[in-house]
Every structure is written in C-alpha cells, then in structure tokens.
Amino acid sequence: MLTVLISFLAWAMPDFGVLQKGYDKPQNLFSLGMLMAAAWYGMIIFLSWVGFQTGRASGSIIKSFNREARLDDFAAYCFLSAVSLVGFLYVFNFMISIFGLKQLVLIVASGEANRFHKALYSDYSIGLFSLRYVVILSGGLAVYRIISRISRSLLDFFNIGMLLMVAVISSRMSVVFAFVIGIGLWAINVEKIRIKIFRWFLFLAALFILFAAYNYSRNIGYYMATGDSNFFSAGTSEIIKYLGAPFQGSIAAGNEFEQITLFPENISRFTGINRSLTTNSALLQLVRRHGYWSFLIMFFTVSIGSFLMGMFFRQRSNYLILIYFVLLYCFAEIWRVYIFNAGIIITLLVFSLTAPFASMLIKWIINQVKMLNSQKNLGIE
Numbered sequence: 001m002l003t004v005l006i007s008f009l010a011w012a013m014p015d016f017g018v019l020q021k022g023y024d025k026p027q028n029l030f031s032l033g034m035l036m037a038a039a040w041y042g043m044i045i046f047l048s049w050v051g052f053q054t055g056r057a058s059g060s061i062i063k064s065f066n067r068e069a070r071l072d073d074f075a076a077y078c079f080l081s082a083v084s085l086v087g088f089l090y091v092f093n094f095m096i097s098i099f100g101l102k103q104l105v106l107i108v109a110s111g112e113a114n115r116f117h118k119a120l121y122s123d124y125s126i127g128l129f130s131l132r133y134v135v136i137l138s139g140g141l142a143v144y145r146i147i148s149r150i151s152r153s154l155l156d157f158f159n160i161g162m163l164l165m166v167a168v169i170s171s172r173m174s175v176v177f178a179f180v181i182g183i184g185l186w187a188i189n190v191e192k193i194r195i196k197i198f199r200w201f202l203f204l205a206a207l208f209i210l211f212a213a214y215n216y217s218r219n220i221g222y223y224m225a226t227g228d229s230n231f232f233s234a235g236t237s238e239i240i241k242y243l244g245a246p247f248q249g250s251i252a253a254g255n256e257f258e259q260i261t262l263f264p265e266n267i268s269r270f271t272g273i274n275r276s277l278t279t280n281s282a283l284l285q286l287v288r289r290h291g292y293w294s295f296l297i298m299f300f301t302v303s304i305g306s307f308l309m310g311m312f313f314r315q316r317s318n319y320l321i322l323i324y325f326v327l328l329y330c331f332a333e334i335w336r337v338y339i340f341n342a343g344i345i346i347t348l349l350v351f352s353l354t355a356p357f358a359s360m361l362i363k364w365i366i367n368q369v370k371m372l373n374s375q376k377n378l379g380i381e
Contacts, residue, residue, distance in 0.1 A: 003335045004041055010243035019233075022241035024272040027251035036254030037247075040283050040295070044334065047299055048306040055310020069319040069356035071185065072150050076319050076359035077141055081159055083351060084138040087131025088162045091169060094129075095119065108168060114218045116169040132166050133347045136177045137322060137355075139163030143182025148189065164210075171344075172214045179207075180332065181325045188316045211235065245273050246336040249280030253287045260284070261291040282338035301340050305330060319359070322352035 015021050027033055069076045095104060098119050107115055120129070142159040145151050167174045187193060212235025252271035253260065259270050267288055268275045279285075286294035305327050312324040326348045330340045339345055 001041075001045060003332050004247075007243050007247040007335045010240050011245075011247035013240060013244065015240075019240050020237040022245035022274050022277050023248045027248055027255055027272075029251070031251065031255055033251040033254030033256075036257075037250040037283060040250070040298075041334075043295075043299060044302050048302050048331065051303045051306030052310040052313075055307040056313060058307075058311055061311060069359040070317055071141075071144070071189065071319065071321070073319065073359050075362040076355040077138070077145075077155075079358040079362065080134060080138045080141065080351060080355055081155060083131055084135040084159065084162055087128065087134055088166060090128040091120070091132045091166065095169060108217045112218075120170065130343060130347045132170060133174075133344045134351050135159065135163045135166050136174050136344075137181065137348060137351060139174075139178035140181025140185070140322075140325070143179060144185040147182065148186050167214065168217060172211060175210065177329050180329055181322065184325050184328070185321065188321075208235065208239075211239065241274075241277070245277050246279065246281040246284075248273055249284035250335075253281065253284040257287060260288055264288045279337040281336055282334045285338050298334075298338070301338075302331070302334075305340060319355045320352070322355070323349060326352055 011021075011026065013019075095116060099107065099115075138159040139162065142156040142163075145153075145156050163175060163178050212232065215235050215238040249271055252273075256270040260267055263270075267273075267284070271280065271284065273280050282298065283294070286297060290297060309324050309327050312320055315321045315324070326345060330345060333339050
C-alpha cells in the first residue's frame, strides 16, 4: 500500500518545467484504467490479508525451529557472509577480466556504469553469478546488527561495503532490499521504537545522495544530452521518473488493455512511457504477457506468498524470518514489477532457508573437532 501510494504521488507531482517524468502525457485519472487499477490493488490487499491471517494461525507447523539459529547466531551470519564473498569475488573477477581494473574506475567516473550490467547479462548463466544476490541478506543482517547493537564489527561493515559495490555493477535496488531487511528486523524485534526525526532526516538525505551517485555513475551522459547535468536535479528527476512511471503503466494497462494484449511489442506507444523504462507496474507486465490470466496469476501468487509470510512471521527472532522479508519485498515491488518467480528471489529464499541448517552443521562440526581434541588430550595424559 505504501509503495503504491508513493508511486501515485510521484505520478501526480508536476514537473515544474524541470523534472523528467518518463512519459509524454499522463493517463486520465478518472477512467476505466484507474478503476481497473483500483480493483487490482484492492483485491491484492484483501487476499494478502486473508492469506497472512491464515498463515499466522498455521504457524505452529514450523514451531520446532524457534530455538535454532537465532538472529544473533554468528555461525549462520558467517555462512551467509562467506557465500556473499564468493559471489562478490566471482562477479568482480569477471568484470576485471573484461574491462581491467583501471577501466572499471574510469567507467564509473565517466557515468557509464550501465556497461557493467550489459556485460554481466551478455552471456549470463545461472550459477556462481547468482551468489551475488546473497549480499542482500548479509548486508541487511549487517544493518540490523549495527542498529540493534548486536555488534559493530569489521565483518558488518565489510558486508555493507560489498552490498554497495555490487549495486554499482548490478541492481541499485539491492541496497533498498537490504535496508528493508535490516530495518525490518530491527522494527519487529525491539521492544519500543523511538523515532528521532533528525536522525531519520539524515538517513533519508544520505540515501538520496547515494542513489543520486548511482544515477550519476549510470545515466549522467543522458542528462547531459538533455541539458541537465546537475547532480541533485538529475538525481531528483531519476527518482521521480522511476517512481511515477509505474503508476502511469497501471492505468494504461486498463485503458489500453486490448491493444496491449494484441500488440505487446508496441507497449511504449500505448502507455507513452519511455522505452528506456522497463519496470512499469506488475499489472502492465502481466497483462502484456498473459492477458486476462494476469489476475488469476497475481491473486494466486499473493495468496500463497502472504500465507507463507504469516507462517514465518512467528520466527521473528530466528533466521527463518528472512523468508518473511524476502517475500515482503516482493509485495513492496508490485507497484512496479512482478518478481515472485525471479532468480534473485529464488536464490534469497534458498539461502534464507539454508542458513539455520548451515549453522547447525557448523556447530556440529566444531563440537566434533572439540571432542576429538579432548579425546586426544586424554589419551596423551
């Protein structure tokens, strides 16, 4: 609900003659398309609430995990950090093999970081490349450990550093994903939340500067060509364009339903959205691919997803709560894209489920080693 509201506000915001909105002409708010979008989001919210409540009532199914791999468990954290490091080094080594270290720095400085993304997916295959997504989990846990004062170790800051660097090469939204996990874990595990406005203002300002810098490293050539090379105005335009275009796509999906299903390759002409923007609402995405089946696909997905979230919500102090937050992020992205079946989500769900078992295995191995050492020492004596 929050992300859809933010998208609507960005869509409704005037451009003041300076900001770029990402589409030519806004869709009519009072139209069949708006009615369809309202019904779409309304049904998603209703079915999600029903699924979540049903899942909470069934939470006892996984109750046995309550005492295993708590969120302050260092073994599980080390496991995810190690997997993240493997994925990070693999991708970084791949980029060096293509561009060279010096060229990597020059590409970022010249605002052409999109070349990394193109190179990454030019001959992409599922495997070690996918391990880079795990930095979202390790980075989110690092944020949680720092703000909840579990620890403020070098490993925590190293994980955040890997997250920020992977975001340059791959997806900027990895940073948002990790913050959703980190702040979410903190919010559901602290006894009392105290809102300090000044600190949150500084955090949001730092987040804006970070994403403006990411935008500068990727798209500054485009903004210079349009006569807007200012760091802050270009960053603001990118955020407004990124947020507002999906609401335009949601309304257009209803207003141009038949045309989009018949001629999906001409979607930019029917919506008015720039061709460079590819995540223009899950509604538009599914209508383009599946037509009338879109509603059934989405409603089935959110019902199952919210049910699982309800089940795992009781694991709030356990590593399995990561499954809840991975699915939560899928819901948070419905305003712009359908990612429930995306590779990034599958990878994160697998490692969220694996972490507690990896912790148990690591502890078992350590105990076995200790027992062997004790037996050897007794034998010597």
